[in-house]
Amino acid sequence: MKDDIIICRCQDVTEQEIVDAIKKYNLSTVDEVKRVTRAGMGHCQGKTCRKLVEQILSRELSRPVSADQYTTLRPPTRAVPLDLLANAEQSFDKVVSRGRGGHNE
Amino acid sequence: MSNLPKTAELVIIGGGVIGTSIAYELAKRGMKDIVLVEGDTISSGSTGRCGGGIRAQWSTPENVRLAMASVERFKSLESELETELEFEQGGYLILAHSDQELQQFESNVKMQKSLNLDVDLITPSQAKEIVPSLNIEKITGATWCPSDGSINPFLLNFAYARAARQKGVKIFQHTKVIGIEHKAQKITGINTDQGKISTNQLVNAAGGYAGFIGKLAGLDLPVVPHRHEILATEQINRFFKNMIMSFEYNLYFRQVMDGGIVGGQTNPGELPGTDIKSGLTFLKEMSVKLTHFIPKLKQVKVIRQWAGLYCTSPDAQPILGKIENLAGYYQAIGFSGHGLMLAPRTAVLMANCIADPDFQDEDLSRLNLDRFKHGIVSGERSVV
Numbered sequence A: 001m002k003d004d005i006i007i008c009r010c011q012d013v014t015e016q017e018i019v020d021a022i023k024k025y026n027l028s029t030v031d032e033v034k035r036v037t038r039a040g041m042g043h044c045q046g047k048t049c050r051k052l053v054e055q056i057l058s059r060e061l062s063r064p065v066s067a068d069q070y071t072t073l074r075p076p077t078r079a080v081p082l083d084l085l086a087n088a089e090q091s092f093d094k095v096v097s098r099g100r101g102g103h104n105e
Numbered sequence B: 001m002s003n004l005p006k007t008a009e010l011v012i013i014g015g016g017v018i019g020t021s022i023a024y025e026l027a028k029r030g031m032k033d034i035v036l037v038e039g040d041t042i043s044s045g046s047t048g049r050c051g052g053g054i055r056a057q058w059s060t061p062e063n064v065r066l067a068m069a070s071v072e073r074f075k076s077l078e079s080e081l082e083t084e085l086e087f088e089q090g091g092y093l094i095l096a097h098s099d100q101e102l103q104q105f106e107s108n109v110k111m112q113k114s115l116n117l118d119v120d121l122i123t124p125s126q127a128k129e130i131v132p133s134l135n136i137e138k139i140t141g142a143t144w145c146p147s148d149g150s151i152n153p154f155l156l157n158f159a160y161a162r163a164a165r166q167k168g169v170k171i172f173q174h175t176k177v178i179g180i181e182h183k184a185q186k187i188t189g190i191n192t193d194q195g196k197i198s199t200n201q202l203v204n205a206a207g208g209y210a211g212f213i214g215k216l217a218g219l220d221l222p223v224v225p226h227r228h229e230i231l232a233t234e235q236i237n238r239f240f241k242n243m244i245m246s247f248e249y250n251l252y253f254r255q256v257m258d259g260g261i262v263g264g265q266t267n268p269g270e271l272p273g274t275d276i277k278s279g280l281t282f283l284k285e286m287s288v289k290l291t292h293f294i295p296k297l298k299q300v301k302v303i304r305q306w307a308g309l310y311c312t313s314p315d316a317q318p319i320l321g322k323i324e325n326l327a328g329y330y331q332a333i334g335f336s337g338h339g340l341m342l343a344p345r346t347a348v349l350m351a352n353c354i355a356d357p358d359f360q361d362e363d364l365s366r367l368n369l370d371r372f373k374h375g376i377v378s379g380e381r382s383v384v
Helices: A014-023 A029-036 A049-060 A084-091 A092-096 B019-026 B063-082 B098-112 B125-132 B154-164 B209-218 B279-291 B339-355 B362-366 B369-375
Strands: A006-008 B010-013 B034-037 B091-098 B120-122 B141-146 B171-172 B177-183 B186-192 B195-198 B202-204 B223-233 B241-244 B251-255 B261-265 B303-314 B319-322 B329-333
Touching: A006 A014, A006 A049, A014 A029, A014 A049, A014 B261, A084 B279, A084 B303, A092 B279, B010 B019, B019 B034, B019 B154, B019 B339, B034 B177, B063 B098, B063 B120, B063 B154, B063 B339, B063 B362, B091 B098, B098 B120, B098 B141, B098 B241, B120 B125, B125 B141, B125 B261, B154 B171, B154 B339, B177 B209, B202 B209, B209 B223, B209 B303, B209 B329, B223 B279, B251 B279, B261 B279, B279 B303, B319 B339, B319 B362, B329 B339, B339 B362
Parallel strands: B010 B034, B010 B202, B034 B171, B091 B241, B202 B329
Antiparallel strands: B091 B141, B120 B141, B177 B186, B186 B195, B223 B261, B223 B303, B241 B251, B251 B261, B319 B329
16 A cells, blocks of 8 residues: 555655655656655655655656656755754854845845 | 747746746736746755745835735635645744844834734734743844745645646746847747747746846846755754744744744855855854754754755845836846745736736836836845
8 A cells, every 4th residue: 555655754755645746746856756745854864765756756657767866965964953063153142243144234 | 858849929937936826827817838947847946945934024115015915815825726835824023133123123014014014013022922932132122923924835836837737838847048039129039958949928037047047138137146045953843833033143944834943044245156055154053043042942953954046136126027128028036035925926917917018017117127227226124
């Protein structure tokens, strides 16, 4: 049963949800499947599921598996607690004294 | 190879929320033979990289009106496009950190109220009632608009693309525009890396690349791309539903429906360019600010960071409609980071103006490119 098979374990996305999204939105790449279903957006960033998603795409669209279709792996490589990153920068005042954003100010 | 058609009634350049929403609205008005070309994939650009916020709290009446009309459209879009969009009116809390900033907010609120926006200036303790976990140490007040909110940008973009396809729009991904042809001040066609299309009408909806598309048509448009960075944390139990913003401390953040905190800033001193690499400096700065405002986030982990482009205009307002001396050229560009929230109303205005040459609208004419002919009078100030 496709709705019993979890493809993305971080975000709990089933094979059925991925197949439905591919059909509903005419998806053809792993990145598009990620955007619509969240498969690959969790802790591991698709280290397991992106290959499975590409296989599902290949089967649903009757095309060969494409090695260059894998999603972007984003930093940080491992999840990092916010306070660890914050302590590296130390002072709130120092950070905010770098000034406002807003290009037109 | 792509089976790109040889001719089209109109070509839309860009598969973000602006391009796909205009395609949908035009097809809905009965236009046939619309082609949309996207250099990468749907939602690969700024739409898919944004924070998903929707607010009507702006400092210019044009932006307030566009946003308020968009919020009205957002309310009915889920049923119209027949899909879940995670649209939620959780409100926007905009923090003030000095008396001077509070004064600016007071005049914004006055103008916004005159346009019938339900918005109020509130005290730090009232802000804490809305978000009990908020640290109000450095806050002198805030503005609160409960009808502001958020949406899932991907779902909105893909829903517009799907609805446009259902109405006959042909969408070609992985199709980069490499040339625009015009003769005697009229658009005659576009050239892509997948072939040529003859057309007398095109819409520049290229987001961060709008200036580049303009150059291909021989136009020197006053827009520049700027990188903006953003991060997402792991999922935690949802404890607030609104967007929190600070112009002074340069950040915005919200907790998305699935539980992650998503927040971004404008990097100080960022130079124009299309580089969208992520950096450690941003990660550290956002972590300092996030843990300051919501101390209970200290142990929460960052799992992803990315960046996207603002298409920045000189007054931080969009540039819409047709232009002088190039018939058949239309644009919806320069949203300066706020295209998603303004898209529904923008698409309606653009489709009306393309489908009906006599269509008149006050905001559409005020937001035309020709406003820069006499220099910039005043711009939108409420920008992160």
